[in-house]
Amino acid sequence: MAETVQFTEAEEYLTRGAALYKNEKYEEALDCYLKAEKADPKNINVYFKEGEAYVMLEKYEEAAKTFKKIILLDKNNGLAYFHLGNTAFLADNPMEGREMYAKAIKCGYATYQVYFNLATYFEQEGEYDEAIKNYNKAIVRDPFVPEAKLRKAEIYINTGRTEQAVQALDDLIETNPDVFEGYHYKFILLAQAEEWTRAQTVLETALKLFPDDDGFIFDKILLYEKQEKFDEALQIIEEQIKDNPHRDYIKEKAKIYLAIGKKDEAVKMLEDIRADKENFDDESRYFLMNIYESDKNDEAASKCADEIVEYGAQSPYYFPAVYMRAEALNRLSGGKDTSMYEEAQKILRSYSTVYAERTDLFIYRALCYNRLGNYVRAKEMAEYVLTLDPKSGEAHMALADMYRRQGDTAHAEEEQKLAVSLSPNLSTLMSSN
Numbered sequence: 001m002a003e004t005v006q007f008t009e010a011e012e013y014l015t016r017g018a019a020l021y022k023n024e025k026y027e028e029a030l031d032c033y034l035k036a037e038k039a040d041p042k043n044i045n046v047y048f049k050e051g052e053a054y055v056m057l058e059k060y061e062e063a064a065k066t067f068k069k070i071i072l073l074d075k076n077n078g079l080a081y082f083h084l085g086n087t088a089f090l091a092d093n094p095m096e097g098r099e100m101y102a103k104a105i106k107c108g109y110a111t112y113q114v115y116f117n118l119a120t121y122f123e124q125e126g127e128y129d130e131a132i133k134n135y136n137k138a139i140v141r142d143p144f145v146p147e148a149k150l151r152k153a154e155i156y157i158n159t160g161r162t163e164q165a166v167q168a169l170d171d172l173i174e175t176n177p178d179v180f181e182g183y184h185y186k187f188i189l190l191a192q193a194e195e196w197t198r199a200q201t202v203l204e205t206a207l208k209l210f211p212d213d214d215g216f217i218f219d220k221i222l223l224y225e226k227q228e229k230f231d232e233a234l235q236i237i238e239e240q241i242k243d244n245p246h247r248d249y250i251k252e253k254a255k256i257y258l259a260i261g262k263k264d265e266a267v268k269m270l271e272d273i274r275a276d277k278e279n280f281d282d283e284s285r286y287f288l289m290n291i292y293e294s295d296k297n298d299e300a301a302s303k304c305a306d307e308i309v310e311y312g313a314q315s316p317y318y319f320p321a322v323y324m325r326a327e328a329l330n331r332l333s334g335g336k337d338t339s340m341y342e343e344a345q346k347i348l349r350s351y352s353t354v355y356a357e358r359t360d361l362f363i364y365r366a367l368c369y370n371r372l373g374n375y376v377r378a379k380e381m382a383e384y385v386l387t388l389d390p391k392s393g394e395a396h397m398a399l400a401d402m403y404r405r406q407g408d409t410a411h412a413e414e415e416q417k418l419a420v421s422l423s424p425n426l427s428t429l430m431s432s433n
Contacts, residue, residue, distance in 0.1 A: 010040035017049055026056040044070050044077070051083055060091035078109025086117070094121060112141040116148050126357070128155050139171075146176040153185060162189055180210055187219050191226055199223060214248075221252055230256050247273050251284055258291070267291060274304075282308050286317040289324055302328035313351070322347050323364040330371065341368045359385045359392060366398035370405055378402045393423025 007015070017032030033050035040046060047070045054063035064087045070080035085100030098121070101114055119134035132155060138148040149172040156165035166189055172182040183206035190199035203223060206216045217240060224233035237253050240246075250269050257266035270291075273284040289304035305325035308317050315321075326340035345368045352361035362381045369378035379402060385395040400415035 008040065010036040010043050010046060013039060014046065014049060017053070021049070021053060021056075024056075026053050029053050030057065042073060044073055047073075048079070048083070051087070055087060055090065058090075060087050063087045064091075076107045078104040078107035081107060082109050082111075082114055085114075089117070089121065097121070110137075110141070112138045112145060112148070115141065119148065119151065123151065123155060128159055131155060144175050146172055146179045146182075149176070150179070150181055153182075157185060157189065162193065165189055177209065180206065180213060180215065183209075184215055184219065187223075191219075191223060194226070196223070196227060214246075218248070218252070225256065225259070228259075230260055247276075247279075247281060247284075251281075251287075254284075254287070258287075263291065274307075280307075280311055282311055282315040282317050286320065289321065293324060293328065296331075298328040298331045302332065319348065319351070319361060319364060323367065326368065326371070338372055341371045344368050345372070357388065359388055359395075363392075363394045363398055366395070367401065370398065370401050373405075375402050375406060391422050393419040393421075396422065 013032045013036035017029040017036065020026075020029035020032060030050065030053040033046060033053055036043065036046045037050060047066050051063045051066040054060070054066060064084060067080050067083045067087065070077050071084075074080070081100045081104035085097045085104060088094070088097035088100055098118070101118055104110075104114055115134045115138035119131045119138060122128070122131035122134060132152055135148045135152040135155075138145075139152075149168060153165050153168035153172060156162070156168055166186060169182050169186040169189075172179060173186070176182065183202055187199050187202045187206070190196075190202060200223065203216065203219055206213075207220070210216055217236065221233045221236050224230070224236070233256055234253065237249050237256075240249050241253075250273060254266040254269040257263070257269070267288065270284045270288050273281050274288065285304045285308050289301050289308070292298075292301035292304065302325055305321040305328060308315055308321035309325060312318065322344050326344040329340045330337060345365060348361050348365045348368065352358060352365060355361065362385050366378045366381035366385075369375070369381065378398065382395045382398045382402070385392050385398075389395070396415045396419035400412045400419055403409075403412035403415060
């Protein structure tokens with residue numbers, strides 16, 4: 001006869017609580033943990049489980065009190081300090097969270113997750129160098145977990161440190177060859193730098209590992225596009241459309257048709273996508289909006305802009321559409337009605353107050369102020385952008401527009417030359433204005 005295992009009363013309640021917790025019945029699990037605490041108030045594991053249940057119920061103050069009971073029993077329990085740090089961050093008390101993490105590390109709980117969480121906090125606060133330091137510490141603790149390396153690479157990419165980004169991605173690929181983002185980001189960086197041979201090598205490796213991944217198929221199409229090998233890009237697209245007539249491939253085909261001068265065919269493809277009301281596609285409307293705007297078809301451009309604006313700020317094309325709608329409606333009025341610029345300004349101002357690092361919002365605000373004749377405010381917006389990003393061609397474009405409207409040709413030409421030198425793609429836009 002098998003020997004019967006004897007459990008304490010506290011262990012029995014912990015077992016029940018664990019089953020309830022697993023089934024997301026947190027109130028009921030907490031009730032079991034509280035009974036376990038009553039049965040064995042010196043059982044540290046009880047307090048960990050109880051605190052976790054409080055966290056899931058978003059009762060952070062009670063969770064903190066519970067984790068502190070562990071410290072009373074074991075003053076050097078690093079895991080308890082780690083939980084206290086997590087609870088503090090969840091309760092929107094980051095300074096206490098950092099303090100608790102520091103105590104966890106001092107007590108020997110210097111784990112991957114502690115440093116990863118700290119790095120995430122610093123990244124959210126815009127303290128990128130501190131974030132990278134902590135991601136590095138996380139990587140040392142566990143070099144085979146990909147998230148820290150990927151986040152580190154993304155910081156380098158977003159802050160324009162290309163070589164460091166490529167090195168971080170190489171490290172990621174070496175230890176985690178099955179993580180597709182490493183190849184994708186490295187390919188994008190090399191393609192942007194026009195290092196075609198290296199980009200091609202990365203892509204070929206990725207396609208061997210992920211032969212059916214749509215992302216890498218698109219990367220190959222983009223590689224051909226950037227090299228202006230449009231026939232090769234179209235051949236891949238046609239092969240994909242045969243088996244998978246997905247609108248993303250059709251949109252890419254439309255982009256190529258625009259590049260090779262087949263505008264009417266491109267518009268037809270984009271309008272077909274737009275006609276599908278059940279599957280709203282903001283990107284196709286954005287391209288159509290710009291095509292119609294360049295053709296001076298302001299009525300059609302304003303309708304596309306309206307649809308994007310109505311769709312909402314979740315669209316990456318929302319803010320361009322807010323501004324372009326004002327432009328189109330102003331032209332439709334013969335330049336007499338500037339009320340839409342006032343409306344656009346209100347929308348842009350509300351979002352730029354929340355997202356003060358979004359330079360594009362301030363550029364659009366500067367252009368609106370130019371149209372409204374408020375040149376003092378227009379200059380303020382452009383200069384703020386240049387403080388954040390001294391190499392912003394768009395800010396100099398806004399200043400050139402401002403001076404031109406004031407009749408200061410010399411300064412307008414000076415700002416225009418500077419804008420184009422910083423962002424060559426602005427030359428077409430500025431000449432059309």
